[in-house]
Amino acid sequence: MATSFAEENYLKIIYRLSESTLEDISTNAVAELTQTKAASVTDMLRKLAEKGWVNYQKYQGVRLTDEGEKIALSVVRKHRLWEVFLVDKMGFNWDEVHEIAEQLEHIESEALINKLDEFLDFPKTDPHGDPIPNKEGILPELSYMHLSDLKENKACVLMGVAKDSAVFLQLLTRLHLSLGAKLMVKEINPFDRSISVSINDSEPVFISHEVAKNILIKIV
Amino acid sequence: MATSFAEENYLKIIYRLSESTLEDISTNAVAELTQTKAASVTDMLRKLAEKGWVNYQKYQGVRLTDEGEKIALSVVRKHRLWEVFLVDKMGFNWDEVHEIAEQLEHIESEALINKLDEFLDFPKTDPHGDPIPNKEGILPELSYMHLSDLKENKACVLMGVAKDSAVFLQLLTRLHLSLGAKLMVKEINPFDRSISVSINDSEPVFISHEVAKNILIKIV
DNA sequence: AATATTTTTTAGTCAAGACTAAAAATTTAT
DNA sequence: ATAAATTTTTAGTCTTGACTAAAAAATATT
Structure with missing residues (x-):
């Protein structure tokens, strides 16, 4: 239908x-x-x-329902693949692609989306670290932690974000927090739960709990 | 608006x-x-x-009106650029891209279409030889003849088609008539105006007047 | 020039997807 | 347990873009 x-x-x-x-x-x-x-x-x-x-x-x-989820997953797949296209091939920043992908996700062509997938080298995640369902609607398993839950002095890598509003992403960009960055929490302030975090071994910077909560990481 | x-x-x-x-x-x-x-x-x-x-x-x-034409040209620009993308980057055949481009032409993002233009190396024509308006809505000048109007034994190159229905394009493909092919009309049959034409110096094949009429060429 | 045919417009409906205002159900608070 | 507040639904309306059937205008035919 x-x-x-x-x-x-x-x-x-x-x-x-x-x-x-x-x-x-x-x-x-x-x-x-x-x-x-x-x-x-x-x-x-x-x-x-x-x-x-x-x-x-x-x-x-x-x-x-199962059928509804299947449709939803195919829309999500299209949305996220187009986002990869926009960032990797068109040179957009990660905070600029959402609105365009909202349009592209409704393009109806199984053939196109599968060719696009191949063209992009079958990415597992979109530019925000969200998993991309494959042709069969299966999501890759990605079990990430929130930076706000990490102990001090543990090394980790930024794998994604739990929120993709443009203002949030722009803030991360300004702090040099991008996908793949090496992070280490240097201190946790009990007062407001803000943390000080070193990014790619540089001088630590302060970020709020609200920000840390929305950063997804993998321990290395 | x-x-x-x-x-x-x-x-x-x-x-x-x-x-x-x-x-x-x-x-x-x-x-x-x-x-x-x-x-x-x-x-x-x-x-x-x-x-x-x-x-x-x-x-x-x-x-x-002038304003209406401006909008139309921007839709045509998007349609034709997406067609180039589908053929050159996604690997579709020229007879498969029309319906998908009908959808893509309505994606609203000036930034995207200009980046796409650049990504595709500012093509002047789409996969059927139709001219692509530039950012300003200016069409490149392409003055092509119809193959049906060509004299015998004049060399020419296939530059486009005047019709892009899938069945027509599939017929051309089967006859090895693709963009850039070198053509020479060997004979013109007065009875039905069908012609016999050599494609890339091969043995001549017969094509109807109706087909020849819809093939655009440039004399070399 | 009058009639027949074709093309275009008008009038009236319909479905999708949104809205507001009011009613009903549910949840929270006293 | 009841009242108050919140959430959700119903009822009725609107806009967009399509439709059919009938009327009107334009074009073609004799």
Whole structure:
């Protein structure tokens, strides 16, 4: 069954919200991310349920069916592959690609997306470190920690971010925090949980807990 | 002013029709290419006229204003650049790219299309030999002849096609008629105006007048 | 010039996807 | 346990871009 632009967006957003919780997703949460009103969401959820893409009971929230998740994963795959294209091939910065990828993710061509995947050398993650589902919709296993959970003096590598708003990414860029950077937490301030962190063995800089929480790392 | 998907399509199609005639474009002609009904076209033409993108008088047909042409040219530019991308970088054949480019042409990002242009090395023509407008909307001058108008025993090079339906392009491919091929007309049959033409100095093959008419060439 | 044919427009509908305002259900607080 | 606050749904409306059927205008034919 064909999926419209709007339907794909809803499924993608329900998927994103499901990533960080096991609970059913609330109408309001969806409304916020789709930039629509709760009433519009209710309408759409009924339609999606009718098509068998979500399980939805009035007032109970929503969750994707297997079929709905499959569609969502294909949209996510397209979004993330296009982001890699935009950064690696077109020379955009990681904070500039989201809006364009929001458009490109709806291009309908299985052949194109698979050729693009190959052209980009089958990347496992997008420019923010988010995993890219393969052709079959399987996500690569990436188990990252949050920088805010790391002990002092342990070496680690920046593998991704848990948030991809442009302002956040621009801040990271200004601090020279980019994918692959070597990090070591030098001190943790109990007062506000801010930390001082050395980036690629340079003089440590201060970052807030809020920032550290959204940096994903792998211990080396 | 923002342009919708549908509006861009109408403007593009009016532009395409205007390329081959100086007359105003009829409602029916537009309906055929947009795959809609004449009544729907009438509706849209009124809206486009209101926005100042076309000059339209009931029963008199339509023509683009300068502003409308500017929008159409930017859509055509995007369409043709994406076609180059699909063939040169993604490895599609020239008969496979039209539908995908129909989608990609509506992606809205000035920055992206200019980076793409650069990435592709500022191509002057798309995979069918159609000229690509530059950033300013200026078309490169390409004055090609139709193969059907060429005398016998004059050498020429295949520079483009005047029609890009998949079946036509597939026929050309089967005959080894691709962009850049060296051609020489060996005989012209007065009976049906079919011609026999040698391709890259090989044994001549027969092609119909209809095919020859849609092959664009440059004399060498 | 009158009639027939074709083309175009008008009028009235429809579906998708959004909205607001009000009602109903759920959750939180007293 | 009830009242208050919040969330969600319903009901009704709007815009976009399509449709069909009928009317009107333009063009072609005799």
